């Protein structure tokens with residue numbers, strides 16, 4: 200067993216010809232093989248030939264270099280050498296990697312703190328380059344692991360919060376709360392979470408406990424805001440009053456939870472899972488409006504259309 204801990208990255212976060220400040224390893228046959236030494240750079244051709252091998256499970260850095268890598272990515276975000284779409288892609292890809300790490304972190308306070316800079320970066324991109332946000336939304340929804348799902352729900356929620364006129368501070372709180380809305384799924388058994396096909400009644404009852412489980416986790420940590428707790432505990436409530444666990448209705452449901460209720464369902468409907476065919480964005484929102492009428496805050500659902508269809512997607 201290799202005593203060194205590694206952190207997975209996506210090769211697409213590495214811009215060609217930029218000198219690295221960390222070693223990059225390829226993971227082949229259970230071994231980590233040095234691929235790019237600190238101080239070397241990746242050529243464009245090398246990135247292109249390697250790219251198709253990047254299934255998301257191939258490239259790593261040493262865990263101890265994680266902060267260096269994050270700074271390196273942040274530097275990219277501030278450089279003039281990349282266009283907004285390249286920046287948006289790098290931010291999205293690097294956040295996916297960070298998500299996995301966040302969701303394995305047993306210390307929720309640290310995870311929440313570490314997630315704030317990510318959310319701030321997204322808000323920055325959204326404020327400065329609205330087109331890049333549309334592009335980022337188009338990058339979302341490719342697979343359905345809790346952390347990717349949470350990141351996507353967070354990105355959609357930021358878009359929706361912005362459309363609803365939220366200020367920066369509220370957007371930050373909203374982005375973080377959306378990231379952690381499903382934190383209670385940590386307490387649901389993996390067999391249930393990963394089961395393909397339908398759940399039995401008993402399994403479904405377990406699954407429906409995740410808002411309560413989440414609240415227990417968040418209550419165990421000091422300094423977590425009520426808004427973050429509400430998004431977690433109330434995101435399966437329904438505007439009409441027939442959701443769970445408390446059957447709250449309309450304005451009784453915290454606005455963050457009403458937002459997450461929309462973006463969460465939207466992500467589930469438009470994401471490829473092994474057992475479903477994803478809906479197109481327009482079909483998903485229309486279905487939420489027509490077939491699931493009454494479940495969502497109608498004004499917010501209207502705003503969701505504007506988020507998805509007025510933003511120019513590259």
Ligand SMILES: [Fe+2]
Pocket residue numbers: 380381409434435463
């Ligand atoms: Fe949920």
Ligand SMILES: [Fe+2]
Pocket residue numbers: 348352380381463
């Ligand atoms: Fe969710």
